[in-house]
Amino acid sequence: MPPPLKTATVRRAVAIAGALLCVVALALLVRRGVALGTELGDRLQKISILQFAGALAAYVAGAAALAFTWALLVRTAVGHAVDTRLLVVAHLRSQLAKYLPGNVFHFAYRHLAARRQGVGHAALGTALALESILLIAAAAILAFGVTADPRVDAMLPWARRLVWLAPLLACVAVLVATGGARRFGFAATGGSSPSAASVGVFAIDAVFFVLAAFALRLLCAQPEAMPFGAWCGWLSLAWAVGYVTPGAPAGIGLREAVLALGLAPVLGPSDALALALAYRLLTVVADALLAGVGFAWRTTGDDTVRSE
Numbered sequence: 001m002p003p004p005l006k007t008a009t010v011r012r013a014v015a016i017a018g019a020l021l022c023v024v025a026l027a028l029l030v031r032r033g034v035a036l037g038t039e040l041g042d043r044l045q046k047i048s049i050l051q052f053a054g055a056l057a058a059y060v061a062g063a064a065a066l067a068f069t070w071a072l073l074v075r076t077a078v079g080h081a082v083d084t085r086l087l088v089v090a091h092l093r094s095q096l097a098k099y100l101p102g103n104v105f106h107f108a109y110r111h112l113a114a115r116r117q118g119v120g121h122a123a124l125g126t127a128l129a130l131e132s133i134l135l136i137a138a139a140a141i142l143a144f145g146v147t148a149d150p151r152v153d154a155m156l157p158w159a160r161r162l163v164w165l166a167p168l169l170a171c172v173a174v175l176v177a178t179g180g181a182r183r184f185g186f187a188a189t190g191g192s193s194p195s196a197a198s199v200g201v202f203a204i205d206a207v208f209f210v211l212a213a214f215a216l217r218l219l220c221a222q223p224e225a226m227p228f229g230a231w232c233g234w235l236s237l238a239w240a241v242g243y244v245t246p247g248a249p250a251g252i253g254l255r256e257a258v259l260a261l262g263l264a265p266v267l268g269p270s271d272a273l274a275l276a277l278a279y280r281l282l283t284v285v286a287d288a289l290l291a292g293v294g295f296a297w298r299t300t301g302d303d304t305v306r307s308e
Contacts, residue, residue: 018247019101025253029260029273036270043274047219052282055215059286062211067091067290069201070131074114076197077126082117085297090114092294095287098250130198132243138205139240142213146233146262209236216259219278225266234262250287256280 033040071087090113094106111124213235217223223231238258242251256276263272 016247018103018245019249021245022248022251022253025257029253029256029276032260032269032273033277036273039270040274043270044278046221047274047278051218052278055218055279055282056286056289058211058218059215059282060289062208062215063095063286063290064092064293065204066208069134069204070110070127072197072201073127073130074119074124076194077123077130078119082114082119086117087114089294089297092290092297095291095294098287099252099284101247101249103247103249130201134198134202135205136240136243138202138209139236139243142206142209142232143237143240144233145229146237149262209239212239215282216275216279219282220267220275221271222267226263230266234259237262250283252280 067088068084070091071082071084074087075082075084087110090110094109094113097106097109107128111128114124115121210232213228213232216235217228217231238255239251241258242248242255245251245254248254256273256279259276259279260269260273263275266272267275
């Protein structure tokens with residue numbers, strides 16, 4: 001019998017497969033962009049600075065809220081007091097790290113930052129599991145309508161199953177929060193109940209996707225072409241595809257491909273691709289701004305401490 005595969009080998013193979021999928025998606029997008037030629041450039045130039053600024057503000061507001069969900073989840077999973085400010089700062093500062101190959105370094109940075117506060121590996125694992133489950137559940141529920149599209153079913157047959165599992169994922173998250181909190185001593189320290197914390201985080205996650213979809217809609221020259229529910233659905237599905245693909249740095253290529261696919265029948269191929277590319281630029285700028293705030297916030301706090 002052949003020797004069993006090591007876990008590290010399997011993980012490496014899956015990460016490489018995800019990275020290759022990103023490369024293929026990027027190649028297809030470039031090919032589509034070259035085929036559209038100047039028409040794509042014209043569509044991009046029609047996005048005004050005012051539109052971009054409004055969309056950026058909406059996205060930054062939603063993404064910043066996710067930093068507070070991380071702090072809440074860690075406080076829920078751990079059995080002793082932690083500095084919420086430092087957890088939020090670490091989340092903000094880690095935003096650019098998700099663009100590195102492997103798509104794990106932002107998790108690693110947050111993990112190390114929390115470890116410096118004495119948070120255990122098991123508690124951080126619980127918090128990360130809750131974060132992922134709740135985000136995927138919120139995205140899947142909002143993407144419920146668009147997964148019925150035959151094109152999605154042909155390209156992403158797992159997407160419909162993911163949507164149907166969304167309510168189950170949310171319930172699992174509550175159970176993980178409750179069981180994890182009891183295991184790590186949270187129930188004995190007082191504070192918000194794990195179930196309430198999970199529900200609160202889920203609500204914030206849903207708000208993030210709504211704000212992210214609103215930002216996407218603001219970039220469009222004809223936002224009334226689709227109902228807002230469709231904007232939320234395609235954005236959430238694109239985000240989920242990038243998130244669950246291992247080794248895909250910030251879902252680059254995959255999210256744009258899903259958005260271009262979903263929006264093309266309504267907006268046209270050139271407008272759909274231009275919107276997907278503009279949205280990627282917006283998210284990169286937003287992540288850079290959030291990281292800058294994180295570094296500035298931490299520095300200001302340290303200076304204040306030293307001066308005292």
